[in-house]
Amino acid sequence: MSTQSNRSITNLQISPTHRSKLIKNGYSTVADIQAVSAEELSRDLGLSLEDASAIVAATQAQIQAPIHNNLGSTVLPSSQRTQLIIKGSQTAAELLKVPASATALSLGANAIDELLDGGALKGSLLEISGVPGSGRSAATKSIFMSAVRAGHEILIIDSRGDLSIESLRDSCSLVADSTKQADVELHHVRVTSLPELLSRISTLSQYCADHPGVKLVILSQLSYHIQTSGVTPQVKVKLLTHIKQHLTKTCGAGQVAVVATTSMAVKLVDNEGQPANFSTGTKALLIPTLGDGFSLASKAYRLVLARHALDGRR
Numbered sequence: 001m002s003t004q005s006n007r008s009i010t011n012l013q014i015s016p017t018h019r020s021k022l023i024k025n026g027y028s029t030v031a032d033i034q035a036v037s038a039e040e041l042s043r044d045l046g047l048s049l050e051d052a053s054a055i056v057a058a059t060q061a062q063i064q065a066p067i068h069n070n071l072g073s074t075v076l077p078s079s080q081r082t083q084l085i086i087k088g089s090q091t092a093a094e095l096l097k098v099p100a101s102a103t104a105l106s107l108g109a110n111a112i113d114e115l116l117d118g119g120a121l122k123g124s125l126l127e128i129s130g131v132p133g134s135g136r137s138a139a140t141k142s143i144f145m146s147a148v149r150a151g152h153e154i155l156i157i158d159s160r161g162d163l164s165i166e167s168l169r170d171s172c173s174l175v176a177d178s179t180k181q182a183d184v185e186l187h188h189v190r191v192t193s194l195p196e197l198l199s200r201i202s203t204l205s206q207y208c209a210d211h212p213g214v215k216l217v218i219l220s221q222l223s224y225h226i227q228t229s230g231v232t233p234q235v236k237v238k239l240l241t242h243i244k245q246h247l248t249k250t251c252g253a254g255q256v257a258v259v260a261t262t263s264m265a266v267k268l269v270d271n272e273g274q275p276a277n278f279s280t281g282t283k284a285l286l287i288p289t290l291g292d293g294f295s296l297a298s299k300a301y302r303l304v305l306a307r308h309a310l311d312g313r314r
Contacts, residue, residue: 108142123254128304
């Protein structure tokens with residue numbers, strides 16, 4: 001994350017009213033605004049799409065401004081600079097031909113990996129949702145083992161205790177014994193409340209920056225504390241926006257793959273497909289608990305797993 005993106009919104013060339021709305025809704029830096037689309041910003045702040053677009057444009061103008069170093073010379077923003085790294089006798093064409101799938105972390109099923117361009121990709125968020133027994137845990141474990149074999153450091157944020165540090169270490173030891181490689185460093189956090197979860201997510205991008213060896217972040221049962229906290233739908237929307245912003249920051253550098261597992265919820269609809277209750281509903285649907293509000297604008301994948309209705313296959 002560039003220093004410019006971390007700058008406070010107090011320096012943006014926008015109206016005081018708009019700046020006040022941003023601060024009240026949790027936007028404190030340029031990066032917070034750039035993490036969402038103009039449409040999402042419009043909904044969050046209650047502004048017209050035109051005003052929201054103007055705010056987003058103001059952040060771009062700030063990023064493109066030249067940076068002056070202590071010697072008075074002008075340094076171009078990172079987006080306008082090119083860094084060349086030459087390795088051995090490789091040509092530039094060869095260096096550019098490294099596909100994203102080459103560093104993807106496999107989910108243990110070729111068909112699913114192909115759908116995801118190789119698996120869980122660095123710089124992207126993968127949400128894995130499903131009911132118990134659908135293969136959600138197995139897919140997550142496969143991603144974890146892929147990262148272990150690659151020698152990556154891994155951060156686990158566990159909301160329900162599904163991924164205990166003891167079982168993960170045992171898995172790492174098996175890989176180390178079979179491949180003769182050193183043990184992988186695990187970063188494990190057990191969160192027991194919604195405030196603690198939000199606190200961890202708020203500092204996630206900085207944590208990954210401080211620990212550059214971390215290439216995989218797993219948010220196990222991310223939906224659990226949100227689902228059981230009893231917050232209103234309006235508060236839930238704000239929480240998901242907050243989470244989305246910070247996960248976008250974490251993915252933004254392109255060095256970390258973020259995997260979040262979520263459960264499923266029942267949604268009642270009427271004959272026209274509109275939301276209903278137990279009195280008016282004619283059909284029940286299983287949907288990811290966090291709904292569509294959790295999906296990122298780009299570089300996000302949602303994988304919903306289930307068993308076949310006839311033969312029970314995953």
